[in-house]
Amino acid sequence: MSGGSEDGIPLKKDGNPDMRYKAAREAVGDDAGEGQGKPAGGTAEDGTPLRKDGQPDQRYSSEHGFGADRERASEEGKKGGSTQPDEVYKPSEHGGLREDGQPDQRKSSEHGFGADRERASEEGKKGGHSS
Numbered sequence: 001m002s003g004g005s006e007d008g009i010p011l012k013k014d015g016n017p018d019m020r021y022k023a024a025r026e027a028v029g030d031d032a033g034e035g036q037g038k039p040a041g042g043t044a045e046d047g048t049p050l051r052k053d054g055q056p057d058q059r060y061s062s063e064h065g066f067g068a069d070r071e072r073a074s075e076e077g078k079k080g081g082s083t084q085p086d087e088v089y090k091p092s093e094h095g096g097l098r099e100d101g102q103p104d105q106r107k108s109s110e111h112g113f114g115a116d117r118e119r120a121s122e123e124g125k126k127g128g129h130s131s
Contacts, residue, residue, distance in 0.1 A: 003011045009027045010018040017024035042050050049057045091097060091104035098104050 003013070005011055007027070009024050010021040011024075012018045017028055019025055019028070044050055044056060049060050051057050089099045091106070096104050
């Protein structure tokens with residue numbers, strides 16, 4: 001501890017109460033709760049927390065994901081679900097062509113083993129041995 005006041009409140013070097021200590025937080029009062037899970041700027045009439053500058057805190061907005069609706073977010077999370085669309089275009093099922101008709105470089109024989117799975121498998125079985 002850097003220092004203390006006459007009444008036992010721990011102080012920082014600049015003379016302000018050291019809020020890391022319970023005694024300092026209790027001495028300062030309710031204003032010390034900022035940063036402890038409470039919104040810094042209070043709440044709006046609709047219950048939305050406010051930032052220090054008085055603007056609505058968008059982290060709690062219902063327009064931003066699930067907002068403060070933890071119950072709904074929990075229900076949706078329990079349902080699970082796919083993160084990909086049902087139909088995914090696979091160049092391997094279309095002759096190595098992308099959706100736009102261009103060749104997919106991942107399937108090119110000039111790009112590693114390309115579509116030659118047999119050769120890739122043989123080389124893989126050899127492991128680190130030189131051929």
